[in-house]
Amino acid sequence: MSSIDTENFRVQLLTERERVQSAIAHLRDDHPGSLDDEVEESSPTNDNHLGETATATLNREIDYTLGENSEQVLSEIEAALKRIEDGTYGTCTACGREIAPERLEAHPWASLCIEDARRAERG
Numbered sequence: 001m002s003s004i005d006t007e008n009f010r011v012q013l014l015t016e017r018e019r020v021q022s023a024i025a026h027l028r029d030d031h032p033g034s035l036d037d038e039v040e041e042s043s044p045t046n047d048n049h050l051g052e053t054a055t056a057t058l059n060r061e062i063d064y065t066l067g068e069n070s071e072q073v074l075s076e077i078e079a080a081l082k083r084i085e086d087g088t089y090g091t092c093t094a095c096g097r098e099i100a101p102e103r104l105e106a107h108p109w110a111s112l113c114i115e116d117a118r119r120a121e122r123g
């Protein structure tokens, strides 16, 4: 029925899942506690600490973005592994057509064909 080598993609997805999970764990290890706690620690009357606080905030925002992306990719990987189990892997979840193999090579967790992905990006 399908020419897609799901076993090959399954191995790729499992490898990628491990990588993303360790990235998420690493982000959490580096930043215990919340940003609010750090801000409260610096005294509002001490201007010398203002620059440091701004830098800490900037770094934290970047890390949060990475973390969110990692969570997003992780959930997409989980969904793709589920589709392999269900036998629906490689078909677009929006229109049901086959996803181009080169697209799956680049993004093994892709759930949409290129047309629907572009449509989704445009919102």
Ligand SMILES: [Zn+2]
Pocket (backbone or CB within 6 Å): 092, 093, 094, 095, 096, 097, 112, 113, 114, 115, 116
């Ligand atoms: Zn589609």
